[in-house]
Amino acid sequence: MSAFDLEPWTAHHTDALEVALDAFLSPQALCAAGPVRPLHLVDAMRYAALDGGKRLRPLLVIAAFEAAVGRPLGSQDGAVVRAACAVELIHAYSLVHDDMPCMDDDVLRRGKPTVHVKFGQAGALLAGDALQTLAFELLTPEDGSVAPAVQGRLCGLLARASGCAGMAGGQAIDLDHVGKALSEDALRHMHRCKTGALLECSVRMGAVCGGADAHAQEQLAIFGRALGLAFQVVDDVLDVSADSATLGKTAGKDAQNDKPTFVSLMGLAQSRQYAQQLCEQAEQALAQTGLADTRALSALARRVVQRSH
Amino acid sequence: MSAFDLEPWTAHHTDALEVALDAFLSPQALCAAGPVRPLHLVDAMRYAALDGGKRLRPLLVIAAFEAAVGRPLGSQDGAVVRAACAVELIHAYSLVHDDMPCMDDDVLRRGKPTVHVKFGQAGALLAGDALQTLAFELLTPEDGSVAPAVQGRLCGLLARASGCAGMAGGQAIDLDHVGKALSEDALRHMHRCKTGALLECSVRMGAVCGGADAHAQEQLAIFGRALGLAFQVVDDVLDVSADSATLGKTAGKDAQNDKPTFVSLMGLAQSRQYAQQLCEQAEQALAQTGLADTRALSALARRVVQRSH
Numbered sequence: 202m203s204a205f206d207l208e209p210w211t212a213h214h215t216d217a218l219e220v221a222l223d224a225f226l227s228p229q230a231l232c233a234a235g236p237v238r239p240l241h242l243v244d245a246m247r248y249a250a251l252d253g254g255k256r257l258r259p260l261l262v263i264a265a266f267e268a269a270v271g272r273p274l275g276s277q278d279g280a281v282v283r284a285a286c287a288v289e290l291i292h293a294y295s296l297v298h299d300d301m302p303c304m305d306d307d308v309l310r311r312g313k314p315t316v317h318v319k320f321g322q323a324g325a326l327l328a329g330d331a332l333q334t335l336a337f338e339l340l341t342p343e344d345g346s347v348a349p350a351v352q353g354r355l356c357g358l359l360a361r362a363s364g365c366a367g368m369a370g371g372q373a374i375d376l377d378h379v380g381k382a383l384s385e386d387a388l389r390h391m392h393r394c395k396t397g398a399l400l401e402c403s404v405r406m407g408a409v410c411g412g413a414d415a416h417a418q419e420q421l422a423i424f425g426r427a428l429g430l431a432f433q434v435v436d437d438v439l440d441v442s443a444d445s446a447t448l449g450k451t452a453g454k455d456a457q458n459d460k461p462t463f464v465s466l467m468g469l470a471q472s473r474q475y476a477q478q479l480c481e482q483a484e485q486a487l488a489q490t491g492l493a494d495t496r497a498l499s500a501l502a503r504r505v506v507q508r509s510h
Numbered sequence: 511m512s513a514f515d516l517e518p519w520t521a522h523h524t525d526a527l528e529v530a531l532d533a534f535l536s537p538q539a540l541c542a543a544g545p546v547r548p549l550h551l552v553d554a555m556r557y558a559a560l561d562g563g564k565r566l567r568p569l570l571v572i573a574a575f576e577a578a579v580g581r582p583l584g585s586q587d588g589a590v591v592r593a594a595c596a597v598e599l600i601h602a603y604s605l606v607h608d609d610m611p612c613m614d615d616d617v618l619r620r621g622k623p624t625v626h627v628k629f630g631q632a633g634a635l636l637a638g639d640a641l642q643t644l645a646f647e648l649l650t651p652e653d654g655s656v657a658p659a660v661q662g663r664l665c666g667l668l669a670r671a672s673g674c675a676g677m678a679g680g681q682a683i684d685l686d687h688v689g690k691a692l693s694e695d696a697l698r699h700m701h702r703c704k705t706g707a708l709l710e711c712s713v714r715m716g717a718v719c720g721g722a723d724a725h726a727q728e729q730l731a732i733f734g735r736a737l738g739l740a741f742q743v744v745d746d747v748l749d750v751s752a753d754s755a756t757l758g759k760t761a762g763k764d765a766q767n768d769k770p771t772f773v774s775l776m777g778l779a780q781s782r783q784y785a786q787q788l789c790e791q792a793e794q795a796l797a798q799t800g801l802a803d804t805r806a807l808s809a810l811a812r813r814v815v816q817r818s819h
Binding site: 231232233235236237238239241242243246294298301303304321322323324326327329330331333334335337338340341342343347349350351352353354356357359360361363364365366367369370371372373374376377378383384386387390391393394 | 540541542544545546547548550551552555603607610612613630631632633635636638639640642643644646647649650651652656658659660661662663665666668669670672673674675676678679680681682683685686687692693695696699700702703
């Protein structure tokens with residue numbers, strides 16, 4: 202199979218995602234008709250979700266869809282775009298709340314002041330809440346653009362990846378262990394929940410939208426799990442090896458907050474090697490899917506491991 | 511039609527809801543299998559959602575279901591119980607976040623310390639987040655107990671009632687107008703979003719679970735809207751006329767926070783009269799549904815207007 206150039210693929214879809222998110226986050230789309238509108242909330246939601254971020258999760262949704270369906274995303278694939286945006290909104294909400302003073306107390310995100318710095322804590326709290334809700338609104342349009350049974354399946358995948366058994370639970374385990382030891386097994390479990398679940402879910406949602414068979418869905422889930430863990434290992438590596446300007450967020454926070462990380466547990470060199478191993482596991486799962494063209498997924502996995510921020 | 515005794519009906523269903531919520535909020539049901547579990551988060555979620563509250567929203571779900579289907583709720587109606595619990599979890603999450611120091615800064619709720627007082631602000635933030643997510647998890651079980659298309663419909667109703675065009679938007683409008691004037695029209699709109707949307711949604715979700723026809727669904731929605739507004743008018747009345755011990759939360763907060771209310775706008779006597787009018791509107795809509803037995807809904811509406819806390 203010919204070489205795959207990720208850059209134009211990413212640029213094309215990132216632009217389209219930005220347009221779609223901008224429309225879903227317009228005051229017209231968001232607000233109830235009436236004599237007064239919560240425009241401060243809309244501004245905070247837009248600030249949190251637009252014009253920033255690598256869009257890794259929605260790109261995984263699209264790449265998994267394209268792999269499952271065996272053709273490029275087209276204008277008829279509104280459900281996939283909704284699924285992609287929904288996952289990104291869950292990610293955006295989690296960042297808004299994680300940055301708040303009572304959590305990580307971070308003032309810089311993607312090189313900009315965090316939402317609570319710009320809109321106040323109450324504004325950030327509400328914006329995060331409403332971004333989470335909006336994710337489920339996007340998956341359940343009343344215009345027939347997503348089949349009702351698919352709506353239910355996508356909502357279920359997204360909710361389970363985001364809640365107590367997924368992202369929120371992982372975040373809670375993280376908070377519970379600041380300054381405390383964690384075994385490598387427990388650390389891996391925490392990150393499977395905190396970061397991995399939503400990355401795996403992205404791949405699964407794309408596979409569902411693309412009608413992948415059960416075997417392909419299972420292999421894609423394995424791919425997503427390995428990718429998710431690799432992502433976090435690389436995050437831990439970058440936290441100690443990159444500077445804040447490159448990261449677009451405050452570097453060295455983990456050590457500062459006395460948080461157990463892969464680097465603190467297995468060292469820098471071995472963490473890098475572990476990320477590489479996980480990337481290879483992810484590639485192997487892709488090869489097992491039986492799908493004809495998984496080059497975008499493969500390229501995204503490599504980019505996760507090789508990224509500098 | 512014979513008189514309807516709301517008390518045993520409420521007691522029966524409230525007990526059953528408590529059992530169902532307790533099961534949905536068990537560590538076994540909530541947590542991913544693994545070497546470490548977020549038990550502090552589970553405790554905070556349970557504290558926020560169990561053993562308290564009037565359970566008005568889930569009771570409305572059940573009453574609307576029974577009216578639509580024309581028989582009492584039975585053990586085969588797992589979908590209805592899930593819908594009822596999901597609405598209550600959204601309500602519970604909103605209380606947890608509204609009570610936080612950056613919002614209403616309230617330390618007392620249902621006669622107990624609020625979640626952030628008991629579990630810290632980070633704990634309250636995460637518990638609220640995870641309770642919202644859990645609502646959508648409950649609506650999308652993988653065990654076949656809720657038909658996939660119904661899953662999508664219920665998630666859509668709940669998300670739209672909770673988000674920027676509903677509860678979160680209403681809360682944002684409220685925050686934007688502390689110490690500022692609001693027209694009666696704007697105040698009504700704010701409360702339609704903030705409180706009314708979720709109450710209306712409760713009735714609609716019950717109607718969907720019960721397979722009500724389009725006409726009955728529309729009249730039930732009108733009932734829910736009138737009831738929702740009546741609820742808020744009565745809330746404003748109680749805030750100035752009841753004491754904290756009776757309310758189970760701090761009384762007089764609205765005036766203290768310089769918030770526009772129906773009482774500040776139209777006075778106490780006229781607010782009481784307005785609540786009564788809304789209750790009559792709700793009754794009229796019920797009469798238009800064409801459903802045989804709407805006595806539980808009717809009794810719940812009367813209780814909303816006559817309640818002392």
